[in-house]
Amino acid sequence: MKVLFMGDVVGRPGLQAVRALLPRLKATHGVDVTIANAENSDQGAGISPETADTLLAAGVDLLTSGNHFWSKKAIIPWVTAHPDKLLRPANYPKDTPGRGHGVVTLKDGRALGVINLEGRVFMRAHDNPFEVVQGLVEELRARTPCILVDMHCEASSEKNAMGAHLDGRVSVVVGTHTHVQTADERILPGGTAFITDVGMCGPLDSVIGMKKEQSLARFLGQKNAPYEVAERLVYLQGVVVDIDDASGRGKSIERVRVHLPGT
Amino acid sequence: MKVLFMGDVVGRPGLQAVRALLPRLKATHGVDVTIANAENSDQGAGISPETADTLLAAGVDLLTSGNHFWSKKAIIPWVTAHPDKLLRPANYPKDTPGRGHGVVTLKDGRALGVINLEGRVFMRAHDNPFEVVQGLVEELRARTPCILVDMHCEASSEKNAMGAHLDGRVSVVVGTHTHVQTADERILPGGTAFITDVGMCGPLDSVIGMKKEQSLARFLGQKNAPYEVAERLVYLQGVVVDIDDASGRGKSIERVRVHLPGT
Amino acid sequence: MKVLFMGDVVGRPGLQAVRALLPRLKATHGVDVTIANAENSDQGAGISPETADTLLAAGVDLLTSGNHFWSKKAIIPWVTAHPDKLLRPANYPKDTPGRGHGVVTLKDGRALGVINLEGRVFMRAHDNPFEVVQGLVEELRARTPCILVDMHCEASSEKNAMGAHLDGRVSVVVGTHTHVQTADERILPGGTAFITDVGMCGPLDSVIGMKKEQSLARFLGQKNAPYEVAERLVYLQGVVVDIDDASGRGKSIERVRVHLPGT
Amino acid sequence: MKVLFMGDVVGRPGLQAVRALLPRLKATHGVDVTIANAENSDQGAGISPETADTLLAAGVDLLTSGNHFWSKKAIIPWVTAHPDKLLRPANYPKDTPGRGHGVVTLKDGRALGVINLEGRVFMRAHDNPFEVVQGLVEELRARTPCILVDMHCEASSEKNAMGAHLDGRVSVVVGTHTHVQTADERILPGGTAFITDVGMCGPLDSVIGMKKEQSLARFLGQKNAPYEVAERLVYLQGVVVDIDDASGRGKSIERVRVHLPGT
Ligand SMILES: [Fe+2]
Ligand SMILES: [Fe+2]
Ligand SMILES: [Fe+2]
Ligand SMILES: [Fe+2]
């Protein structure tokens, strides 16, 4: 099974990149399942029903998220109504709307389990993702050997530790949240495909997607400077992973980085 | 001028990689100046006089550092005696031993100014690197148009903001500290070569250089588990930057990632 | 000189307490100068021109603030127009609107210098308050030996270190920000009056001024639960410090804690 | 039942204060149960078998701890052998040595349940104390209606939220960790005795127990300055709580603050 996972979709430019570039990308790589982290799709912070619908209409099968899951309130009733379309980190409190794991089923019956987690280093306190994930992996393995984990977090140590933790137990561990693609994609010794961060879908001529001058103004001291999505050099970024359907092992992982013409 | 910058050298494996691989790397790329971030060279945390001497003897011209500058006390008298051989972040308090910027002069008289900075997001509070760097750039530009900045920090936003801040004013901004190489090397619009993180020199079969099982034990709750440098899959990682001597503009930036045979 | 310093004024209940209780408190203690930290006066987060005016009209001579200085944008033009009426932390970036120190002059010519600082432990990165304060103390001592410092910060260590730092150089160091009054008021060995935190002016039947149920919902996981000012058990909290006019030494420091009847 | 709870015992001075002052304090107040937080008893950071034994020999019935529980490795086998004598936060990972709750039984058969928790704001990530505590309270209530909770944490908001959370369900919630006694002791509306922080047992002429000059050196930039326990103005600090044996409600809470003569 070929899975395309796209990193944090940032605002309108990110949505445009997915809409414009996804069909051909799927065809080129023979993609069976498409997943995207949508946490920044609404103006750079949060998800709206509209941005979620746009991504699904563009051909994404399942959305994941992260610390910005909560940023726009309108998504709460939406995710409650569509818990199988948008995941939030599984290690959030039990009462949190939405679910932290799900299954995408292909027309031919094959299935990909997906788990969304959030790290705790330099982030808000939640349940231990290293513990929470164990039960979820077991639960999903009863359905399918093919499992993808989106580990949304800041620290490179925590992402790499999750890769080591799940190596041989899941098919893929991808990192999201830093918005910068790393060059360390590889198959870990136990057979799990891994990358520290897949990078964002958004404008590269920016500070992690936001306007450079505004971000700089904040670092220079204007803590309440505006903070808006940038527009130039828009890229779709992610990885294509080939998973062995029988064993669930990662066979290959390839970085994707495609420019949106005209930006 | 061709500059080779190598990221955080981690323990004995990192030192071995530099010693074994540097000569050929310099020859292959025609390197004029070699710089390495040494902050993890002594057993993964800090710098000792021995590890500093080893790197210099291996052909490194100047060492930079970061938050682990302080980790081993023996380096303090050494850096006081050799302030032109090891930099610490320039935005540390005024009384801090050592210096935050320096100049490497080639035999033919060309010179590269080097500035070491530390970020503040998710790190200890120090002076604002975005302010401190301005005076240092001016000071160095009086000597040479060729300037490299090692921005040692955690957050991808802060590194990219520093790139935007200095674009057109320095030749290169490289990020260090996360130990994972990013795939975003490029020449910024103003002519500054940039990469979010050059990656470490150390064992990739690890959690950012440390033994996987020990790191995992900590994430699973054993906060006082041992924490030692790993040994397998050692790589030298960094970038080679070509700088226009006259203008100081970055002409190209290329990622380097070389395996140490036998690991 | 007798100085009344009141801690973080929280929302409408805090404003009501100051308005209703201040006149009698001033009379009872023979207060010469009145200062209040206003950072939470507008609905619990930030300062508006209206809340600033209300406090000044109620008889406060000078307002201080802290990390919530920025929370409401309307205060920026106001503080620019009235830099002698509202201070913000002196260790903020140079371009920040407003000033970090000022002088309150009594009708009889005596003067109290006031410095507002913000800590850096568990707070945003700014210039080192321990360094910044030194020049300001010197500047103010040229005007008057009587100086009060509002050290707005989270960590008890940082507040107590500031007390030790300035002991014998200023008249009073008061802490603000935790909203809970501490029981450690005392004259330090060098003659400086000190308290770790003066406490808030606001409703005690709350979580640091906010509605208990809403705060609890957040700790239980609803990160976007509403967060509104509580209403019951409103107290005015602060300290009255007696300063020796000639030497500037603190002679006594007394905690104040007065209930607003009907709450 | 009268319970004496003493805050973070800091090094040798703290131990001396407990040894010298505890017998009389117990007699004066008619104390039935004595508890002390021992996390700083070994040279200011951590607990050793010796400091634990010293406190127990001095008449303390049960020790609690906090983030410094891990600081000295020798305590791990000791706590494994004496799980009923030293608690660590109950919301630590499951495999952590020691236990997070216990029961002190009086000779007359009455019993006090004790729960130790650690907060998560500005502290390491652990399980949610607001969730973990619920099951423990139920478990202990099957044994006794008298329950004390030591909420070890940094943020005043988190401590006050825990008070609100448990109000009416336990007898006492005391805060520890900041080392500064707060002046807000009271019976909450539901009948739970509460104080934000009981303060340390240690030298007040210090920065939260440590030498002033050393702490200041660190705030001024010498991040690796020594850090030793101070010696002057040693106080025993804590609270005496009177609990109604039948209902488990807090009847009164009184702050204790006793000077150790000769310091
Ligand atoms: Fe993101
Ligand atoms: Fe994120
Ligand atoms: Fe490093
Ligand atoms: Fe580092």
Ligand SMILES: [Fe+2]
């Ligand atoms: Fe504040």
Ligand SMILES: [Fe+2]
């Ligand atoms: Fe406040």
Ligand SMILES: [Fe+2]
């Ligand atoms: Fe403590």
Ligand SMILES: [Fe+2]
């Ligand atoms: Fe503590």
